[in-house]
Amino acid sequence: xxxxxxxxxxxxxxxxxxxxxxxxxxxxxxxxxxxxxxxxxxxxxxxxxxxxxxxxxxxxxxxxxxxxxxxxxxxxxxxxxxxxxxxxxxxxxxxxxxxxxxxxxxxxxxxxxxxxxxxxxxxxxxxxxxxxxxxxxxxxxxxxxxxxxxxxxxxxxxxxxxxxxxxxxxxxxxxxxxxxxxxxxxxxxxxxxxxxxxxxxxxxxxxxxxxxxxxxxxxxxxxxxxxxxxxxxxxxxxxxxxxxxxxxxxxxxxxxxxxxxxxxxxxxxxxxxxxxxxxxxxxxxxxxxxxxxxxxxxxxxxxxxxxxxxxxxxxxxxxxxxxxxxxxxxxxxxxxxxxxxxxxxxxxxxxxxxxxxxxxxxxxxxxxxxxxxxxxxxxxxxxxxxxxxxxxxxxxxxxxxxxxxxxxxxxxxxxxxxxxxxxxxxxxxxxxxxxxxxxxxxxxxxxxxxxxxxxxxxxxxxxxxxxxxxxxxxxxxxxxxxxxxxxxxxxxxxxxxxxxxxxxxxxxxxxxxxxxxxxxxxxxxxxxx
Ligand code: 3PG
Ligand code: CO
Numbered sequence: 001x002x003x004x005x006x007x008x009x010x011x012x013x014x015x016x017x018x019x020x021x022x023x024x025x026x027x028x029x030x031x032x033x034x035x036x037x038x039x040x041x042x043x044x045x046x047x048x049x050x051x052x053x054x055x056x057x058x059x060x061x062x063x064x065x066x067x068x069x070x071x072x073x074x075x076x077x078x079x080x081x082x083x084x085x086x087x088x089x090x091x092x093x094x095x096x097x098x099x100x101x102x103x104x105x106x107x108x109x110x111x112x113x114x115x116x117x118x119x120x121x122x123x124x125x126x127x128x129x130x131x132x133x134x135x136x137x138x139x140x141x142x143x144x145x146x147x148x149x150x151x152x153x154x155x156x157x158x159x160x161x162x163x164x165x166x167x168x169x170x171x172x173x174x175x176x177x178x179x180x181x182x183x184x185x186x187x188x189x190x191x192x193x194x195x196x197x198x199x200x201x202x203x204x205x206x207x208x209x210x211x212x213x214x215x216x217x218x219x220x221x222x223x224x225x226x227x228x229x230x231x232x233x234x235x236x237x238x239x240x241x242x243x244x245x246x247x248x249x250x251x252x253x254x255x256x257x258x259x260x261x262x263x264x265x266x267x268x269x270x271x272x273x274x275x276x277x278x279x280x281x282x283x284x285x286x287x288x289x290x291x292x293x294x295x296x297x298x299x300x301x302x303x304x305x306x307x308x309x310x311x312x313x314x315x316x317x318x319x320x321x322x323x324x325x326x327x328x329x330x331x332x333x334x335x336x337x338x339x340x341x342x343x344x345x346x347x348x349x350x351x352x353x354x355x356x357x358x359x360x361x362x363x364x365x366x367x368x369x370x371x372x373x374x375x376x377x378x379x380x381x382x383x384x385x386x387x388x389x390x391x392x393x394x395x396x397x398x399x400x401x402x403x404x405x406x407x408x409x410x411x412x413x414x415x416x417x418x419x420x421x422x423x424x425x426x427x428x429x430x431x432x433x434x435x436x437x438x439x440x441x442x443x444x445x446x447x448x449x450x451x452x453x454x455x456x457x458x459x460x461x462x463x464x465x466x467x468x469x470x471x472x473x474x475x476x477x478x479x480x481x482x483x484x485x486x487x488x489x490x491x492x493x494x495x496x497x498x499x500x501x502x503x504x505x506x507x508x509x510x511x512x513x514x515x516x517x518x519x520x521x522x523x524x525x526x527x528x529x
Contacts, residue, residue, distance in 0.1 A: 006515070006516070007513065009509050009513055011526040012489070012510065016433065016434055017389065017434035018436070018510045019436045021436065022334070022394065024397045024441055025445050026045075026440035026445060026446065027445075028475050034457065034465070036399075036415050036445045037445055040411075040412040040416040042416060044419050045438075048477070052490075057491045057498075059503070060497055061441060061476045061500050062074050062075035063075075065089065066500055067079055067083070067089045067306070071473070072473075075441065075443070076442055077258075078257060081335065082338050082339075082342070083499065084503050085341065087502075087503075087505055087508075087515060087516075088504075093255035094255055096305070100302070111287075111300050114284055118283075129165075131161065131167070132170075133171065134171055134197070134242070135172070136174060136175065137225040138225055143450060144406060144469055145218070151170070151210050154170065154210075155170070158170065170209075171233050172240070172242065173210055173228070173230070174193065174203075176259075177226040178228065179194045179229075180263055181194075183262070183333070184356075185262060186330055188262070189275070192274075192275040195275070201232055201240025205232075206231065206232055206238065207233055213233070226469070244283060248284075251288065252288060252298075254288055257292060258333055262274075264287055267283070286300045286301050287301040289301050289304070292342070292344055294342075294345060305342065315513075316390075317347045317351050317352060322390050323352045324388075324392045324393065326355040326394050327395040328372035328375070330359045330401060332354075332395075334395050335394060336354050339393070357376055365404075365410075367410075370398070371397055373397075373398055373418050374420070374424070376396060376421060377420075377423075380392050384431075384432050384434060385432060398414035399440075402445070403444035408448050414445065422438060426482070430482065435510050437478065437506065437510060442471045442476065443474035443475075443476060447472050449466065450468045478503060478506075490524065490525065492522075492525045505519045505520060505521060506522045506524055
């Protein structure tokens with residue numbers, strides 16, 4: 001029958017402390033001036049890359065390798081950390097939503113049945129006669145400035161609905177990083193600004209149309225899609241067209257768990273003290289997915305999320321591995337919640353310690369690009385030196401969080417800071433005779449410019465380069481080493497196209513265990529000698 005007990009690895013010893021370092025947004029690209037990792041002084045990561053070829057390699061971190069619909073889909077932290085921690089490839093939120101829409105199953109589930117009751121009288125194609133869309137401009141997972149085109153498309157779709165007699169309008173908006181989509185409770189003011197615009201119908205900016213809003217607000221100096229201020233759409237009498245009211249059905253159309261949990265709490269919890277909601281409408285609320293399986297939040301949802309069980313963290317803790325995990329707020333859930341298959345909290349409190357270092361809030365990270373890399377590294381170092389842990393796992397957010405700002409100079413500083421943090425951790429590994437595995441969850445800082453098919457930078461109308469604020473499709477490094485690493489260990493070359501999911505079995509091996517049979521194969525082998 002099933003057993004949590006992992007078999008001993010035939011050749012690799014137990015008891016060596018293992019540091020697992022995830023550089024967020026650190027991919028491998030050609031060396032040019034838009035590759036901030038190349039431009040930055042990164043002697044430690046360079047030495048890993050230029051060291052023994054059997055101890056450094058690239059793995060896939062995007063597309064089907066991490067459970068996304070296609071290889072045109074860039075990786076992200078959620079799917080990346082899921083794969084790193086779970087050791088298998090699970091069809092992810094985006095793919096599950098696509099499937100449920102294509103098959104129509106989304107309209108058959110409990111979630112849709114639940115909201116349907118709010119718009120039963122007056123059915124159109126699927127039901128609703130009055131639709132209000134609260135938009136968030138992105139510029140982070142897509143190009144900055146793409147909001148204008150998206151709003152045009154949406155407006156034209158809504159006008160087609162209006163022709164069919166459905167009262168459909170955009171009701172409010174704002175930039176995702178300033179309105180609504182905070183994560184890990186870094187800054188509740190972000191969610192409050194969204195609540196005020198979306199639910200209460202109140203915002204500092206009022207417009208007659210969303211297109212006018214986005215165009216006008218983008219014309220402000222330093223404005224960008226990620227940080228547009230909140231606005232509401234008003235009618236001729238100046239009244240907001242779409243506050244959320246008693247009896248409404250509300251759907252949060254987002255599949256990313258980390259970015260929706262806070263809003264879901266505000267919409268669903270009767271007891272809530274993070275900000276004054278002023279008015280709490282009686283609504284039927286569903287998420288596109290359930291954003292936190294442990295908190296069962298929200299309680300109703302349209303598509304069932306991937307069920308990620310038997311993660312490497314759970315196996316290891318059940319086999320006695322004592323784990324320390326740390327990052328700063330903006331990525332803390334990545335090495336805990338996502339790593340553990342979207343489970344919040346400890347797997348086993350007696351064997352684990354999770355430390356969150358508060359992120360700077362209220363600033364964009366290009367202003368402080370070193371972020372908390374040093375503090376994270378020092379915590380990891382102390383955890384290693386304490387002798388209390390078998391695994392010390394961190395996420396260094398710099399390449400990603402600063403890369404998303406599109407500020408090339410700041411991203412260069414960010415990459416250097418991350419490299420310095422790696423040094424502190426590797427020095428500690430050296431001191432304790434341990435092992436390290438350094439990798440990344442997806443690319444970002446290694447390419448900051450949008451390119452044509454031939455790889456040439458694209459220019460905008462005024463001849464400037466088109467900055468790429470999103471992740472990339474590029475592979476990421478995996479490097480292993482340290483004095484505790486058995487001298488015969490090297491990367492195998494018989495695995496076709498390994499991805500992040502192959503890392504979990506590798507880490508289990510480094511702890512002296514064999515991975516479960518259904519895990520993606522380990523990246524390493526032990527040479528006979
Ligand atoms: C975000 O949520 O910030 C972006 O969508 C992607 O960032 P992450 O996947 O690196 O967290
Ligand atoms: Co990112």
